């Protein structure tokens with residue numbers, strides 16, 4: 001009897017302290033959901049990332065900016081298992097993921113919207129979305145979930161509902177980008193990686209897509225890592241930002257700070273100290 | 280009238296051979312689309328299908344249906360083992376190296392078959408009666424009907440599989456863009472394995488339905504494999520329907536050439552066509568655009 005009571009006390013004690021500890025951490029700094037520690041990534045002999053570190057907390061929108069060829073796509077590809085880093089570690093919810101294959105990483109809850117959209121052009125819009133939920137289709141119980149997710153995506157991007165039976169290859173660039181994002185959302189990711197969603201799109205379309213992403217992130221509490229060349233729009237939407245240059249992380253800070261940072265302004269926001277008439 | 284009857288006869292045998300070439304070509308196309316390699320061991324699945332069926336019929340005295348099922352199953356297992364042992368460990372190797380490995384595997388499988396079954400040719404009894412059927416003066420065997428029926432069935436089933444099931448769509452997605460497929464959670468490795476399973480099953484089925492007409496032996500895989508490869512080159516690697524047409528065209532030309540010119544040119548005709556196509560239209564006669572696969 002005594003033993004049982006002790007056991008019960010202990011369980012309660014453990015639960016309370018664990019809860020308290022979590023609350024504590026939550027209030028002081030949010031738990032990092034993703035930690036990238038000092039990764040080095042190569043293409044053959046050529047080093048594309050050098051000692052890159054980055055972290056994401058739950059619910060954050062973080063943007064990664066940098067010039068063409070800086071290594072932004074490589075960083076995302078290292079994260080999603082396409083180009084695994086040669087050294088360093090990546091933790092997702094404290095699980096090391098740097099040795100996993102892409103489909104295993106998707107299963108853990110990280111979905112990447114690749115650069116250049118990469119929709120399955122010979123497939124209908126509907127099929128593209130269903131393929132996005134491929135991991136859920138394996139179970140019979142998944143069918144309802146897939147249907148629900150599809151409705152969710154069609155509500156997010158109503159134009160896709162109208163084009164549902166059309167082949168993805170016949171969509172406009174903006175629609176393909178929406179489809180690529182929708183396809184990634186079909187897997188219910190906890191972390192969404194977006195690689196230059198604005199590439200090649202008209203400013204109006206970009207704005208529309210950014211608006212949807214922002215709303216979505218707020219409502220669904222999905223963490224987002226946004227890679228952009230359009231640094232101003234990205235920094236306006238994000239909470240924090242990182243700046244990558246020649247495969248190295250050179251700057252990190254709150255988005256508002258980076259927007260004010262002189263170096264960032266000169267290099268990435270197209271602002272310099274010249275007067276307007278001098279340009 | 281006599282000539283006309285002969286023509287019908289040639290067309291019939293051309294079409295039935297062509298159907299077999301189409302099925303074998305299918306196997307090539309499925310693996311090619313999933314992995315980018317040309318599996319020159321494809322013909323060995325065809326040989327295994329026929330030889331294993333005869334083996335189960337004569338040694339274990341099984342009825343035809345279980346013998347066929349077992350033969351297809353074992354050929355498929357050979358396909359799986361082949362993928363696991365020879366293809367998967369070298370996933371990152373260049374396609375050319377993998378293609379050479381498939382040639383090696385085909386020699387190995389053929390060698391084992393020769394040790395087990397010897398060099399004799401064997402006959403598989405016809406599935407149903409051997410009573411010829413007269414059509415417009417030409418004779419057709421019931422086995423021809425079996426060949427056409429099974430071929431049509433396999434084509435219909437694979438079209439349903441590739442167009443309406445999730446796994447089939449995933450295989451096509453993987454063929455279209457493996458990286459994007461990985462990013463939606465499709466395991467490229469499993470798709471490769473499944474492509475070997477399907478190719479082995481279809482190939483062995485082709486070997487089984489043709490065996491009653493042509494006899495079979497440990498080395499039929501060489502010629503049949505090459506003919507299937509011709510079919511897929513004529514049709515274009517990327518289109519399932521093109522492969523069927525390619526097989527039929529090859530079978531017809533072969534039969535007509537053998538009938539009206541000389542039977543000794545039968546095999547040469549296939550390779551002349553192959554070379555002409557590779558020279559003048561390497562994408563195949565019937566392939567339209569990138570977008571149509573399987």
Ligand SMILES: Nc1ncnc2c1ncn2[C@@H]1O[C@H](COP(=O)(O)OP(=O)(O)O)[C@@H](O)[C@H]1O
Pocket residue numbers: 043046048066067068069070071072073074075
């Ligand atoms: N598949 C590849 N093979 C070899 N080098 C590559 C490959 N992809 C990118 N690189 C190189 O890696 C560097 C970073 O490229 P990338 O990550 O695409 O930059 P970003 O996305 O910032 O424009 C560049 O120097 C680029 O040339």
Ligand SMILES: [Mg+2]
Pocket residue numbers: 072073074115196
């Ligand atoms: Mg990039």
